[in-house]
Amino acid sequence: MPRVITFGEVMMRLATPGHLRFSQTNSLEMTFGGGEANVAVSLANYGIDAAFVTRLPKNDLAQTCINQLRGFGVDTRHIIRGGERVGIYFLESGASQRASTVTYDRAHSAISEIDAKEVDWSKVFAEAEWFHFTGITPALSPKAAAATLEAAKAAKRLGLTVSADLNYRKKLWTTAKAKEVMTEICQYVDVCIANEEDAEKVFGIKASGTDVHGGKIDHARYIEVAEKLTQQFKFKGVAITLRESFSASHNGWSGLYYTEGKGYFSRRYDIQIVDRVGGGDSFGGGLIYALVSKKSPQEVIEFAVAASCLKHSISGDYNLVSLKEVETLLQGDGSGRVQR
């Protein structure tokens, strides 16, 4: 069982029930999530030995988060306990033409105040073969950026494959700062994951003329983006999610995996959305699973896209689907017929 390490922030997610607005509700649904925790849960679900590293305060809220992660089979023993608060994000789920809204309350979270020396990476990476993080982690704070850089370097030095999901977040940093920081860290990255906007926002690399809001997808342009990324950073692989946002309720979903000079596009799914938060992370989780399982490039992108297609039917950040469910969909059965 290959061992994968992810590193980043896990937040408390407080969502209004159904499609209610904050002003309409007296209760919030409490789950937890965050880019790298989401990937760890995906991997644990598929049977990978996944460990998630973060920093969380010593309180009952953090403990509840940890309980759930280890409940889902994630190794939480390397989580650093310290700091003041668990980051929070508040979510209203949109529908039809109304977008979901995320209100962050994550400043001053424990991980944003991490000291790069708190984690003993050589211990964490022992017996591991893969390290994953997203562009959110270095965006949290200069301290978190320093810790991410140190982690990436250590992983590289220790022979792990390193993957990064660019995941640009405009509320956390500017494109200029993102470019500066990510350009340095990406020297240590082997596999790059991005959505339609990330490459442009972070590195100024564009899929020119593509209308990401309208949903038209032009395969040639995406290959061009992947090529440019590869050229700049010597990535072994670049994976791009192709989302067609028709509305908050209805999306098209497919992906591209580009490796060794060639692009592989997946089948495209037409999705009725239950919850799209964490969709990109579930793609990353599927991709890493497929790569550590030594699947072919076409299989890799098909697995990542099928896995993340299913995520859109799951409430919460974590992609709680089984390997068998992904495989059923891969074999062409997306009919949703009752399994009994």
Add this chain to the structure above:
Amino acid sequence: MPRVITFGEVMMRLATPGHLRFSQTNSLEMTFGGGEANVAVSLANYGIDAAFVTRLPKNDLAQTCINQLRGFGVDTRHIIRGGERVGIYFLESGASQRASTVTYDRAHSAISEIDAKEVDWSKVFAEAEWFHFTGITPALSPKAAAATLEAAKAAKRLGLTVSADLNYRKKLWTTAKAKEVMTEICQYVDVCIANEEDAEKVFGIKASGTDVHGGKIDHARYIEVAEKLTQQFKFKGVAITLRESFSASHNGWSGLYYTEGKGYFSRRYDIQIVDRVGGGDSFGGGLIYALVSKKSPQEVIEFAVAASCLKHSISGDYNLVSLKEVETLLQGDGSGRVQR
């Protein structure tokens, strides 16, 4: 900040959760709503100084309703306290081919027993520039009709613009009675709002050949209806919502604003429905906002339709969307991408 007054009934709305039938549930979701209250909440959301006038008994249920309205920023100081009961409507939300059902329990409500002299309209209308009501108010009872007429006359006399949403309700009165009463009141109306059926039911004015159940829309016929209404009542503007009812879950939605001899059609939206009750009222609220904001006719209808498009994604009667959200949709982004 322009001041708008609305007058009518606000009811307790008791809805089954999700798509449950009454016989399946032990709990009901309690909100409040009613044509004119819904318009007032829309307007307050957009920053208008909106006051809602009604009559409600002195009990905790009525007080809860008032608390919510003033919570949403509506001026409730002119609400008359008296009478015996808060009107109620029970709602089951349909889905797919099953229609939503409304069971009214509104007879004998406080406002239906209003004495026209209880409201001092000159005081209520002080500093206001717009007065709005719907055809439901006069339909409640002869007393409510008398009060509506008096309000409309006073508004006219005091120089306010008067708008009326025809809103025919077959359970409240006959078409004959509606025609008689509304014909008199509409003498004092400047802007008329209607849906596909109202003009015919109330005034016998038809969009001949149109199949409202099937959803085909013939622009020329709607202009014809608007013209006839204008001719009969000298309306300054006529606004018509064009709903294509494919199912309880899926509608098409657009609108027409007709003024000074010309019709302006809006963009058409394809809607996945969360809750369509109050859809027409949110159109009225958007329309009044756009008119008091001195937008052009095309902008008026676009705003009213975009605002009410979003309402279909909101649970409850009130259209709890912000000006910014309407403007985002107006600028063409109905992609529902997560705002974070």
Add this chain to the structure above:
Amino acid sequence: MPRVITFGEVMMRLATPGHLRFSQTNSLEMTFGGGEANVAVSLANYGIDAAFVTRLPKNDLAQTCINQLRGFGVDTRHIIRGGERVGIYFLESGASQRASTVTYDRAHSAISEIDAKEVDWSKVFAEAEWFHFTGITPALSPKAAAATLEAAKAAKRLGLTVSADLNYRKKLWTTAKAKEVMTEICQYVDVCIANEEDAEKVFGIKASGTDVHGGKIDHARYIEVAEKLTQQFKFKGVAITLRESFSASHNGWSGLYYTEGKGYFSRRYDIQIVDRVGGGDSFGGGLIYALVSKKSPQEVIEFAVAASCLKHSISGDYNLVSLKEVETLLQGDGSGRVQR
């Protein structure tokens, strides 16, 4: 009011809320359901004098189930009390490409240990004109199979019309066993109900070349299946549901009624699914209602399909729609416009 008897298992249905997975929830929604109970509730809803026969233990869970059935107007006086447990099924409702999952916990249920002599069928069938069961009942256990056979024989002997819904369940028995048992029982059956797969799984009769997962429907092939069934068992009528499974959220739905050498296809509905469990049973309920109401073959299939179309908008196994709602849909109004 014609009297109809159904016989089979009713289970406790424990479903996660919304689209949650078991690992995400601390509460389960408790309702009850089962093929023949579902048909009885449908019939009671349409005004038929429907009695449901089963075996349930003497405990509060069973009593709650009985209370609900008699609440819905089903005659429960012939239910045998005895045995150890109420069968249970656990349900996760899927969405989009993710299928709903059913986890059965029904072994050792009271009815699976029924002694064929416990029911006095001549008493149960007194004044009744129709007897209905599904292929699930004999699949439960050899004892249940014996009781079903005895019931079918008694019904036939006493002049009732007998209907059977093949309803093959692979977790309960093999196709070989199903063929053996059902071939014997079907000698006493007049009306056979099946879905796309049942005829093949139970009797090896195929709609050759049809892709049930893809959703293409070839009318000629279904007629061929109905003909073969009729030839083999001398059925007076064969009804087949035609489901196009696009996803767990979206299906096409229509049906075929074949009688006296001729096939009658219904109108086709495009359905946004709330809950499809019990969809087939609601078709059976509609079919029996239409047949005992002496409708024409075309009316029979239209009624059965419209009734079961509406079921897909109802949570839970039971099809809680009224005769009037079915008739509204039959008259062409599937627009879902609010009824007020």
Add this chain to the structure above:
Amino acid sequence: MPRVITFGEVMMRLATPGHLRFSQTNSLEMTFGGGEANVAVSLANYGIDAAFVTRLPKNDLAQTCINQLRGFGVDTRHIIRGGERVGIYFLESGASQRASTVTYDRAHSAISEIDAKEVDWSKVFAEAEWFHFTGITPALSPKAAAATLEAAKAAKRLGLTVSADLNYRKKLWTTAKAKEVMTEICQYVDVCIANEEDAEKVFGIKASGTDVHGGKIDHARYIEVAEKLTQQFKFKGVAITLRESFSASHNGWSGLYYTEGKGYFSRRYDIQIVDRVGGGDSFGGGLIYALVSKKSPQEVIEFAVAASCLKHSISGDYNLVSLKEVETLLQGDGSGRVQR
């Protein structure tokens, strides 16, 4: 199985969850209840053939109420369908020093507009041996009073035993009106049930010096009240509930049954209250059960008090406890040890 008929109003009960106030909640718990319906459910629970007669409109709310009553085993076939509305009462459950509040919305209910001729009492009373009503029924309206009087007369004429729970409600009528109407009806009554205040409010008969708010109970005075009632109306039995209201959370509970010149006091229970609404009705239900079961006077009052003691642990109006549970308490086990 003796047959008992009860007659009165059943209302929708809409309660806030837990101890919330109306202004704090977005959902209400929907159950049904009313003095005579509550008695009928109690009796059905104990195995009596109980029928409840009322008048309810033809809508889904009324049907849900009927479904629940027949679910609990009450014969609902004599319910008259007609009228406009189901009466409603809104409930906030108090705690400690804060009293529960009931807001009635029952005016114009279907039964308040009953025509005395709508019920064919000779048919309803066929094979019955007991008729029960409360003072609430005649208090609803002159029409309801006329129907109650006619029912009581018919019951008497047909040889049934008639019981009445005085149940004075100050929001429904004055003490003067209550005295006038109840004095006439009580001529036909055999068994009178009252709480501490009823005898005084309705007939001016006092337990002088008793402090009902403070909770001191003086046995001699209660016997005096029972004697006076007996003298005035020739009652065969008078039953009085003795509630000591320490707070909304904590009550003492006992009772007196007076018959043939002698008073029998029950054991006294110290109660932690879950829901005390319907407490008096559950006493009436227990009393009638014990009387039709031919228990001795001491057994009668012990049964009635034990049954109603348990009611205080049940949410909702209906006393959903079994005969066995009452008997366990009668045998002295109020220890609340887990039954497993």
Add this chain to the structure above:
Amino acid sequence: MPRVITFGEVMMRLATPGHLRFSQTNSLEMTFGGGEANVAVSLANYGIDAAFVTRLPKNDLAQTCINQLRGFGVDTRHIIRGGERVGIYFLESGASQRASTVTYDRAHSAISEIDAKEVDWSKVFAEAEWFHFTGITPALSPKAAAATLEAAKAAKRLGLTVSADLNYRKKLWTTAKAKEVMTEICQYVDVCIANEEDAEKVFGIKASGTDVHGGKIDHARYIEVAEKLTQQFKFKGVAITLRESFSASHNGWSGLYYTEGKGYFSRRYDIQIVDRVGGGDSFGGGLIYALVSKKSPQEVIEFAVAASCLKHSISGDYNLVSLKEVETLLQGDGSGRVQR
């Protein structure tokens, strides 16, 4: 209607349902509360013109908080919008021997970063006669302390009566810092409110020998504390709550009001607790109401204690009881009999 101004922090309160621990729940109950907001709501409930001043960010969470406050009738027009976050506190409600736990997440809240100049106190205090704050406000941060001092000075200068609830919070500051800051601010205070521990923690003034955990109350010692406070600060009045903590479910509750050299003790209540958070604030609210209503010292303490006794039966921070309910309890009726 006298006008009262309160100033402090209002937080989002996220509580587990019932008595659940964080690790047991997937949902949290969202309300809002904070010492001074709680007092403002109490006062608005009693008909006082109450305004609450705080600083809140421009987001939907803050807006929901404001909506609720203005819904309850509090004037929110002077709330400053700015800053980054709404303070949060997480609550688990204890029971029996298990204490409730509060986990604060309030650092960096908008009000803690207030600039004393952001509020124009002369405008805020116009036409007001009372200003109230608690020791929590200056404890939040040096900036908040500076703003509190400025507010108290301005209030004094403008002729308002100033009240302060000492409300020592050990997680916010040390006793040394509290003493330093509060000693300065208390120069401007007229009425001091404290619980058993505050005087000692903040000023080192002790009710020597009193066992606050055990619940024994020694009246003489509390008078001694009040006297010492009065001597040191020239308070016009000192009010002390006397809580006897038997368990998380059961408390004794009474109070002392000391003025002009004399102490007035209230009646003592025995309380079954629903929610004791906000109990002290509801005492403050009752006290201020009684003082601005010019009640006698004995009436003042009786009102404050009765009002706050009722608070313990209300979920949430706000004391949502009416003047009438307090008066009923003051008149001696704490029997909790159903009001109908």
Add this chain to the structure above:
Amino acid sequence: MPRVITFGEVMMRLATPGHLRFSQTNSLEMTFGGGEANVAVSLANYGIDAAFVTRLPKNDLAQTCINQLRGFGVDTRHIIRGGERVGIYFLESGASQRASTVTYDRAHSAISEIDAKEVDWSKVFAEAEWFHFTGITPALSPKAAAATLEAAKAAKRLGLTVSADLNYRKKLWTTAKAKEVMTEICQYVDVCIANEEDAEKVFGIKASGTDVHGGKIDHARYIEVAEKLTQQFKFKGVAITLRESFSASHNGWSGLYYTEGKGYFSRRYDIQIVDRVGGGDSFGGGLIYALVSKKSPQEVIEFAVAASCLKHSISGDYNLVSLKEVETLLQGDGSGRVQR
């Protein structure tokens, strides 16, 4: 960190919300619990390395149970996957004089069909120092009894301390069978835990004259019982819980620990009950913790009783309290004052 192994059944617990009866609810609260799992969770909470051994089928329900256990820090790696079903128990929580009811549906559970050879006890017990089981495990079935015996023998052989909670369950076996089986197994037991009834039911050893329902406790008699148990089985320690059942809402709670010829009684707690299921198990968990922590006999019984006192304030089987919370109570603070 000492390692403790527990072995037994964990069931799905399906409870009605609040104090509702089955017939009143449409939802059930799903948690998990069982004597030995409950002990393991208690121990993990206190920082012990606790492993729980059972047999569970390969389905999502079992996986959810395992996820929760490992979430709470229990080592679940030795759980055997196999068999058909997860045992279930249905729970209605009583109140006041109404007892809680447990309806078992545990027959045929995976563990009842365990083959003694499926567990490799020498591997399970490696590095462990304590083994715990209850009398429920051997009562499940002869196979489960055989496995328990084998486990106890192995533990003894490998030098572990063995504890057994007698936990007699009359629905699982007769007293005769219990005596036979437990007499054999208890040869390998060092520490015996019992409640008031167990010693008598299982071994016929009586606390003569004690009225367990009434709640009177006679210390001398309990010591006599402990002595007799010790004499018969050479136990190193005997612990007895002393419950005074005043009602389902109110209990007295204390305990006796008898060792080396001397009895140690704990302090007695007066408890307002939230949930008493699992109370005995939490006593066992506290006892084992205190014993492996080498506390003195008086400390042992105080810890066990304080820990289990707190359990009564926790919903669900598991005693989710921290070491710190137990210690606070041990230090005499049961005042329930808010911790903030």
